[in-house]
Amino acid sequence: MNQFNKDIIAVLSSDKDIPLNEVLRRQIEVAANQFLQNELTAVLGYGPHTRIDRSKDDVNYRNGAYTRTIDTEYGKINLTVPRDRLNKFQNALFPPYVRRTDGLEEMVIKMYSKGVTTREIADMVERMYGHYYSPTTVSNITKRTEHLVEEFHERRFKYSQYVCVFLDATYIPLRRGTVEREAVNVAIGIRSDGGKEVLDYSIAPTENGAAWSELLQGLRARGIKDIQLFIADGLVGLQSAIEANYPQAKFQRCWVHAERNLLGYVRKNDRREIITDFKAIRQAENLQAAKERLAAFSAKWESSYKRRIKNLVQMEELFTFFSFPTAIRQTIYSTNLIESFNKSLKKMVRRKEQFPNEGALDRFIMTQVMEYNDKFENRAHRGFKDCHDTLDSMF
Incomplete structure (x- = not known):
């Protein structure tokens, strides 16, 4: 039985209130320091207390040590990092200037992605692990996702064809000197196999045609060549x-x-009555039946709301979804799918105090996009699997 197992058994059988995390922290500290000594031995080619001739200039040997403290998910560990005379030793365990382990940083980023504020994260880390992170430190940790943001916006798409792409914008408070609500334009695509993903998003002061055009240009430039249908508002x-x-x-x-x-x-x-009649048009079995119901709807309500009914009758793009298989019509007649994503995004945002700049908002949205895509990219959306071959033949 090794010392680690003995310590665990001692804690479990002891009347003293010693946290198990503390036992793990001690063992990690001992193991890490031993590892550092072993690393230096490997670099030098001989162990401690070995007699060597130090009169030669090219002879390397131990030359003291310095201390470092690393925050881990089990608490602080104190390291004694050995030095060598020729400065050839670079430990592989803890890179220079690192003060936290990846596990703790990943936890911070995960909490941030769930809408927990930087101040709340700082307080939580202190309560759980006994060391203090300022909100600024937490914010700096979340900046690790910056490269993911850049990679996402510049990536080449794996697929060149999408059956449909949903476009919608939501507004989120952002500071640019003063705090104002700015548009986050989002595009979500579904392939013929039913896999769906956030294709891209952009942040702009307002939702407008120019911003959407720039986003769509990016989709085409990065490999999406064919899209059968766009679903959006007017x-x-x-x-x-x-x-x-x-x-x-x-x-x-x-x-x-x-x-x-x-x-x-x-x-x-x-x-209530007019909306019931209007919904019945959409629920028709085919385009011809829908047009017949539209005519009846118009005849019934035109005298009361002539201008509004006339505008609806002229909206041919309301009926485009009838040219697609019945199995997916329930998905493509509205922007409900993308509005659900935007609603979830705003729910997370409400917990944030504010986004101090566009980069902070961009990083936060990226964490939500990654989670959404990981969950749905390879999961067939309802109805698409049933008409996969038909949808493929449309390209």
Whole structure:
């Protein structure tokens, strides 16, 4: 039985309140210091207390040590790092200037991605591990994700074809001198096999056609050549941006947005009935049946809301989803899918005190995107697996 096992048994059988983490911390400290000594022995080629001739200039030998403290998930460990005369020894266990282990940093980043504020993380680390991290230190740790942000925005796409891409923006408070809500433009794509992922996102003061055009240009430049359908609301300039970058793609205007807009133009007493009638159009079995229901809807309500009903009748892009297999229509008639992602994003954001700059917001969004893509990229979305071959044939 080794000393580590003996210490564990002693703690478990002792009446003293000694945390198990403390036993682990001590063992890690002993093992790490022994490892450093063994490393130096390997570099020198001989062990401690070996007699050598130090009169020669090229002879290397032990030359004292210095101390370092490393924060680990089990607490602080104190290291005695040996030196050599010729300064050839560079330990592989702890790189220079590192003061925390990867495990602790990963935990900090994970908490940050869950919406925990830097101040809350600092307090939690102190309570759990007994050492203090300032909110600034926590913020610096989260900056480890900066390279992931850059890699994500510049990556080449593994797939060149997507059945549909959802476009939507959400607004998040951001400081640029003063704090204002800025647009986060998000694009989520679904392939013919049903795998879905956040393709890209961008941060801009407002949602506009130019920002969307730039995002779509990036998708095409990095390898997405074919998209069958875009689903979005009716933002001015958005359809032009789509046509400029993906001229062969079809466009589906979000039915849910159309319903909300309709409610704003009808009397309260009529709302339930008119929305029920309007939804029945979308729920038709095919395009012909939908157009017949639209005609009946128009005849019933045009006298009361002539201008609004006329506008709806002219929105041909509301019916694009009927040209796709029935199995996926429930997904592609609206932007509900991407709005769900944006809602989750904003829920996490509410816990943040504020984002002091665009980089901080970018890093935070990146953690949410990575989690979403890890979860859904290789999981078939509802209905797509049932018509995989049909969707493939559309390209």
